[in-house]
Amino acid sequence: MDFEEAEAKELLRQAGIPVPPGELCRDADAAAAAVGRLGRSAVKAQVPSGKRGKAGGIRLVDDPAQARAAANAILGMEIAGYRVERLLVEKFAAIAQELYAAVLNDVESRAPVVLFSTAGGMDIEEIAAERPQSIVRVPVDVMRGVDRSRVRSALQGAEDADAVADFLVRLYGLYVQTDAELLEVNPLVRLQGGGLAALDCKLTVDDAALYRHPELAWRGAREKLTELERRGRELGLKYIALPGNVGVLANGAGLTMTTMDVIEHCGGAPANFLEIGGEAYTKATAALELVLANPRVKSVIVNFCGAFARTDVMAGGVIEAWETLRPSLPVFFSVHGTGEEAAVELIRQRLKLEPFDRMEDAVRAAVEAAR
Amino acid sequence: MIVRGNDRVVVQGMTGRQGSFWTEKMLAYGTRIVGGVNPKRAGDTHCGVPVFATARDAAREIGGIEASVMFIPPPAALGAAEDAIAAGVRLLVVLTEHIPSHDVMRMHALAAGAGCRIVGPNTAGLVTPGEAFAGIMPAFNRRVFRPGNIGVISRSGSLGTLVCLNLVDAGYGQSAFIGIGGDPILGTSVTDALRALDADERTAGIALVGEIGGTMEEAAADTIARMRKPVVAFIAGRASPPGKKMGHAGAIVMGSRGSYAAKRRALEGVGVRVVDTPAAVADAMPVRR
Numbered sequence: 001m002d003f004e005e006a007e008a009k010e011l012l013r014q015a016g017i018p019v020p021p022g023e024l025c026r027d028a029d030a031a032a033a034a035v036g037r038l039g040r041s042a043v044k045a046q047v048p049s050g051k052r053g054k055a056g057g058i059r060l061v062d063d064p065a066q067a068r069a070a071a072n073a074i075l076g077m078e079i080a081g082y083r084v085e086r087l088l089v090e091k092f093a094a095i096a097q098e099l100y101a102a103v104l105n106d107v108e109s110r111a112p113v114v115l116f117s118t119a120g121g122m123d124i125e126e127i128a129a130e131r132p133q134s135i136v137r138v139p140v141d142v143m144r145g146v147d148r149s150r151v152r153s154a155l156q157g158a159e160d161a162d163a164v165a166d167f168l169v170r171l172y173g174l175y176v177q178t179d180a181e182l183l184e185v186n187p188l189v190r191l192q193g194g195g196l197a198a199l200d201c202k203l204t205v206d207d208a209a210l211y212r213h214p215e216l217a218w219r220g221a222r223e224k225l226t227e228l229e230r231r232g233r234e235l236g237l238k239y240i241a242l243p244g245n246v247g248v249l250a251n252g253a254g255l256t257m258t259t260m261d262v263i264e265h266c267g268g269a270p271a272n273f274l275e276i277g278g279e280a281y282t283k284a285t286a287a288l289e290l291v292l293a294n295p296r297v298k299s300v301i302v303n304f305c306g307a308f309a310r311t312d313v314m315a316g317g318v319i320e321a322w323e324t325l326r327p328s329l330p331v332f333f334s335v336h337g338t339g340e341e342a343a344v345e346l347i348r349q350r351l352k353l354e355p356f357d358r359m360e361d362a363v364r365a366a367v368e369a370a371r
Numbered sequence: 372m373i374v375r376g377n378d379r380v381v382v383q384g385m386t387g388r389q390g391s392f393w394t395e396k397m398l399a400y401g402t403r404i405v406g407g408v409n410p411k412r413a414g415d416t417h418c419g420v421p422v423f424a425t426a427r428d429a430a431r432e433i434g435g436i437e438a439s440v441m442f443i444p445p446p447a448a449l450g451a452a453e454d455a456i457a458a459g460v461r462l463l464v465v466l467t468e469h470i471p472s473h474d475v476m477r478m479h480a481l482a483a484g485a486g487c488r489i490v491g492p493n494t495a496g497l498v499t500p501g502e503a504f505a506g507i508m509p510a511f512n513r514r515v516f517r518p519g520n521i522g523v524i525s526r527s528g529s530l531g532t533l534v535c536l537n538l539v540d541a542g543y544g545q546s547a548f549i550g551i552g553g554d555p556i557l558g559t560s561v562t563d564a565l566r567a568l569d570a571d572e573r574t575a576g577i578a579l580v581g582e583i584g585g586t587m588e589e590a591a592a593d594t595i596a597r598m599r600k601p602v603v604a605f606i607a608g609r610a611s612p613p614g615k616k617m618g619h620a621g622a623i624v625m626g627s628r629g630s631y632a633a634k635r636r637a638l639e640g641v642g643v644r645v646v647d648t649p650a651a652v653a654d655a656m657p658v659r660r
Contacts, residue, residue, distance in 0.1 A: 105556060108586075110558075208469040208471045254525070254553070254582055254607050255607075261610045277618065305529045337509050337512060
């Protein structure tokens with residue numbers, strides 16, 4: 001789950017990390033009033049995307065009249081597919097230097113890593129490409145937590161090394177406290193009057209850990225979902241809308257992606273990703289209804305390969321949905337693995353269809369039927 | 372990470388619905404399950420096997436345990452792993468999906484400190500056809516698994532099953548199936564699994580079933596370049612849009628990192644035959660049946 005800047009900064013503030021004074025606003029009046037109090041400010045669109053500045057979603061204003069104009073221009077703007085509904089009005093910070101700081105899960109070392117660079121303001125990928133020598137990387141022993149003296153010695157020679165070390169230690173603390181996958185402050189700035197401040201912040205909390213952070217779950221950004229994706233979410237199914245016309249129902253992430261790949265390989269285009277692996281294998285009826293609710297779908301491929309998931313249970317669910325909805329579309333089956341004999345028997349008897357022995361053949365038939 | 376018929380195995384969470392179902396399947400197949408773990412059922416016998424409060428109790432009372440298979444829900448997974456590692460388990464098969472990533476990193480740190488290998492999380496497990504299996508794979512299905520000379524590495528259980536089935540259809544059998552898991556932070560990488568199969572004398576060729584996301588396939592290229600055994604790969608996710616998690620928490624393309632093209636290029640660069648459909652894995656396998 002991603003967090004908008006203002007929500008992430010509230011968490012930074014609570015963790016004792018310096019953030020410029022700011023106010024969250026929903027309309028131009030509030031923005032004007034905020035600038036009346038704060039003076040020269042930045043008016044910043046609140047959407048969970050890093051491309052706000054380039055999209056015109058951030059403007060500097062000197063007085064309430066300018067704030068009103070900026071707010072009217074930015075509110076309602078579409079940035080990276082998100083409609084701007086809220087603004088952060090933040091007191092202007094006079095910057096001496098832009099820096100970069102982050103804590104993230106490092107997949108290769110299977111441990112958290114603290115990153116710091118004096119080349120702030122660019123993406124970390126750009127920093128890595130253009131000024132790799134500026135990146136300080138401190139691996140952390142997740143059982144013992146971050147070691148301040150190790151961070152401090154890694155910063156040897158850096159300006160304000162003590163203050164930066166303190167900042168990074170606090171940042172690590174918040175990363176642990178929020179079960180973050182990524183907590184990035186970019187830019188972290190050194191102010192002209194001295195001191196550090198987090199000027200922008202990106203926080204991604206691990207979805208799998210939200211159960212133990214009910215206080216965070218409601219503050220996260222709403223995901224950009226289509227109507228069917230939202231319905232899938234409510235049913236506990238991972239449905240992703242795609243532009244093609246071959247409906248996909250498969251079990252397991254790997255097999256579902258592969259079904260899509262083979263559809264493209266045969267010259268077709270998938271209409272959706274939808275997998276009912278793991279415990280979701282009992283939800284085949286609801287899943288098929290979701291696939292069929294997309295009016296673009298011209299044919300359906302049902303591809304099951306049961307390991308943990310029982311194909312007879314999944315096929316039974318599909319048949320139930322098919323008999324209830326009686327769609328006029330063609331459906332093609334490939335069924336293998338756990339429960340295969342019973343599943344094939346069910347499909348033959350109730351739908352009078354013969355499952356394909358090779359999934360590639362079933363997919364090809366579905367692609368041809370959708371033409 | 373190749374499970375053997377004489378390995379002594381415990382099942383944590385054995386008495387639950389899934390734990391019971393798969394324990395019976397594993398026992399029937401020949402896996403040497405010597406104990407189960409459930410703190411509320413200590414002293415019972417379940418599936419004909421004694422139940423202990425902890426894996427440490429099991430180790431103390433029945434002697435050395437080589438492996439544990441965990442049927443444990445996400446909030447309790449770290450505690451169960453800690454228990455198994457303290458019990459001296461050398462191989463820990465973590466089937467659980469959706470374990471918080473900070474717990475996963477703690478689990479890996481504890482295992483590394485104790486010399487324990489974690490397979491997973493979110494793995495479908497390990498199969499050595501004709502010998503033993505540990506996990507939730509249809510090892511007992513003769514159309515899917517039979518003893519042979521192909522080592523199979525897969526992040527996905529369902530797709531791994533399909534590739535195994537295609538191999539058997541084409542007249543091959545498997546020396547071992549290593550399900551490494553669909554999570555982003557895995558205890559056993561593609562490289563680890565390749566090294567194990569390269570050293571395994573029953574394995575003549577390797578089928579690598581990868582998927583988009585992460586850089587494990589790219590990182591394995593150096594290892595493959597030094598291996599004698601041929602590798603055929605299928606990478607799932609060519610048709611998947613970037614920036615979306617495709618079911619598996621690990622299956623997401625960020626920028627060019629983790630993309631299908633990057634993986635295919637890295638693998639083909641070291642002589643791997645990368646095929647376009649799962650069934651083509653067997654056709655491209657340059658070893659005798």
